[in-house]
Amino acid sequence: MPRRCTRNRRLVLVVLFVAALFVPALANAEPAVWVVKGPHATVYLFGTIHALQKDDPWRSPKIDAAIQQSQTLWLEIPNVDDSASMQPLIMQLGMDQAHPLSTKLTPDQLAKLTRAANSVGLPGGEAMFESFKPWLAALTLSIAPLMQAGYDPSTGVEMELKPEFVKANKPVKGFETAEQQMRYFADMPEKTQIDFLSSELDDFDSAIEKFKQMLAAWSAGDVDALDKLNNADFRDKYPELFQILVVKRNQKFTTQIEDLLKGDSVSFVAIGAGHLVGKDGVPAMLEKQGYKVTRE
Template sequence: RAVPPAEGRGPALWVIRDADSTLYLFGTVHLLRPTTGWGTERIDAAFDSADTLVLEISNPDDQAAIIPLVQQHGLAPAERLTLKLTSGELTLLDNAARAMGLTAAQMDPFRPWFAALTLSVAPLQKAGYDPASGVELILKARAEAADKPVTGFETVDEQIRILAGFPEADQLAFLRSTLEDFENATVELDRLVEAWAAGDVEAIETIGVEPMRESSEELYQALLVRRNTNWADQIQTMLEGSGSAFIAVGAAHLAGDDSVQEILERRGVDVDVAP
């Protein structure tokens, strides 16, 4: 699929080099409107020069892998979600559910993390955001067309277990936060996408990273810090080998004091803005 051209310099891109390795780091947005412009010659040149594409997971479009994991970790009919909410929260849940063609009663078997994730995506899709226009799926299709191997830092199972493994109090806090922000979710993502498309990494930190840390330190540590640390480990292993790779992960992982780049820099690995 053709990507509309970005205005100006476009999204941020970094590069890590040693004697026999070149690794590009590119922040992504998982859902985009098809009209969002983010294509640039520098991104295309970096992608084309790479031997391998590295994503968070190698198969982000594999519903056959995701569905059984959601059934295993996301549903708990005996626990009854609606009994864990106040009457006010239940009203918010029902209103949000109805906006996506469901009811609170139909979400009763959902574990809190899965209810929160479902409700966080629904208003975005209604506003024209589409997973098929997300950066990962477009890059994956390009890589496959060019016979470029696609690998992942994590598996779908690992990603789902991170969310499913939160203590219930943290899952409920995630759900409450999602319900409170439901009406403004599209506005916030619009701001984030605008910052990302313009390469404004400080704004990405302000919009996408800081609010997560303020709402829950445990969420911040689990979703960003520990994963960024793991990915930095894998990048250093890649540098011990040779070759080139285009690494594309969510933009929030490449912003702030605990970003992948900052972790690498603290370990003595130079990360430069790509020319």
């Protein structure tokens, strides 16, 4: 495969799968599952894991039962397996040939970027990022050490769930489009994008250790620990960014789930686990709207 195609595919996987929490699964995992009931409808909520090592287990009897009962699968975006359609969007929204990334960064930020790129063996090192907008560079760096450690977005939870529902002739739908997801990042002011990149650079060396801690919390279904590890620092250090990438999206997810609850079907909602925990999580928002949200 030509190097350009390989690189584009990697960029597509980054954009598709870093919008939420990246944690792998452990043997005997029991991730959290919630159920919400309307007058005639049922919605199961499951926090997805967007990148896994091959053959990592994540299923449980509770999850399997919810899947079997569900008539429709709802993902963040429905075409998670269509990387080719993402490439034009990446070129349109994530690239800036006229303004090299290095001209937007401080010497300290540029040094950190160079060291991070070299440490995970990215082709060309820092030069790889010169045509990237800051948000795309940040997303790439957020997943690069995880991919180096063997966690692959192409084997994430969504990649197993979608074909299972398709095979059973059950619809697969999405709350967002790929372009909407990208625009959450691309439409941010440049300063906010650089703050996002700076936070990834600051956390780069501790990414794997934090990853392991989130792994333990997710696998144990410890949603309080998961919120603390995944959201607390983000919420405190970058409140504007947290509002854009988490709170506002959760509000939209909640509104759409309320529409599902007004129907008469059973739906399996599988979105990033970081969207389902804490005071700003979808279960908490649904409870504020008067729904009873129950852990299975």
